[in-house]
Amino acid sequence: MNARLWRLYFLGLCTWIIAFVFALNFGIPADSPRDLISQLRFPRALLASAVGIGLSVAGAVLQALFSNPLCEPYTLGISSGAALGAVLAAALGINFIFFGITGSAFVGALLFGVILYFISRHRDTNNLGLLMAGVMLGFLGSSLVALWMALADPNGIQSALFWLLGDLSRARPRGAFFSLFAVLSLTLAAWGSWRKLDGLLMGEQDALTLGIPVPRVRTKMLILVSLLIAVCVSAAGMIGFIGLVIPHFARRAVGSLHQKLIPLCAIWGAAFLTFSDALSRSLFRPYELPVGVLTALLGAPLFLLVMFKRQGVK
Template structure:
């Protein structure tokens, strides 16, 4: 007697259906948020006209770009200002969420986030030093200095976290927290010792903003995101094994120290690349990966795409709110993400503590 259909059906992994649905839904939501972002502003542009402008630049030769239906002001507003800003917000959100998911796997702690490495604080020292030394307020110069500071912080954390030739997760956390506090103290001293006219630029960078985004600025974070995302997806099974513990991963033939080192370097480079152009935006790398893990499970093959797209949608939406809620003034991105992330973090702490004490049974 041939087996029935129910007998031959393979059980699906928990979260597989949710991930299958969420990936296209989040992709459509991201496109929708980007379209809304490029159509809203002081210069009136409908969503359809904004879409025409973007496609006209991406696909030269479109008739509506030269028939007079779109003004030069509309074209410049969408292509030169709004689109780079919205795209950088999405890239930053995706990068921070991906970095958060990776660092949580590296340190075996779901409450970790990219800034635990002290990379953001190091970038802050680099950017503030550039401004305080009187080298100018050039966006390129500030970004380059911030990236250099982030890489110095990464090297310092890496050296301090090594024990007997291997990276110890607990030492990694302690080194990141200690260096982050040190770099923050240096930044505070430089801020209070500089001229008053520099304080606004310093604070806006430290609180995070993508308002000055340009098309060339998208290149570095885009390349970093593509590279690290490819690395993460090709090492998803090894990261899954790492979640089970170092001994279990070694039993499967995985070089734990090499995996942890390469993942740490990739995470630091990705974080440094986005912090250099977007400033200090916290809590994205904590909140988004954890929500993704709750919905689709801990399997990185499902969780990473959901976290990446979720981070892009989250920060692109926050940026849209940042420039519309208090218009014509603007709210720094770090303020909005903290308003969401801090209460969520406190809830997670209470939840984890309750779990350990057996109170959620």
């Protein structure tokens, strides 16, 4: 079992390195200046890795937090909350401070997260109700982003697309390093609570009787996940599906115990998004696809396939 686990980590790391090299060498025409790689492609690949890690880990933690395997930043609308916060901050003119945008994205994500938390605590809410509420919140947030953009500027819909479909082209060296650092520290913090996250998988009541201080863990994890999502969304917009697909496959590979799951989610998430982003800008050169379109194109059929296969086995 342990050898298999290391093999999976190793495989993921290799895939990520290959994707990274691929991302550095393909995409933009070859006659561009030399520092293209160091100034554009390298930070972009770095940011893709950071966001991939962040969203996958956020998805895995959210699934434990709400003990529902269909939760993730995008389906629960928390990404929309973050995007809304970031857009408002940019509009109010505090975009010259990097922390300003990330900070208000955090406020937006936390606000949506807290709303969901209270909805999930309501006694008539089941898993389905929670997801419905999340999807509705997501629509609300996205529409408000689009509305704000359209009202602020006649071409605003174009930039709204950045937030709504995700785009890694705004990566800059310093920002990318900051994102990676933030995401890695938050991932480590979540990893440290693996036993508590494990207990939450059994539902709130069981977790309590297993000795897990559920209210405290939930508050801590909600803040942690909101921070993760804020860092990712403020740098790259809303990228869907990663938070759902990567934890799902990682669980099938190593089971649900978070000590093994979170590192695997991080590695696979980084590899998947780096690869998707490299593809999204090289497939239809010179045009770029928003990376969210590609993750959904790759992720959704794969996900459905696995679902059907699983149904067949039952």
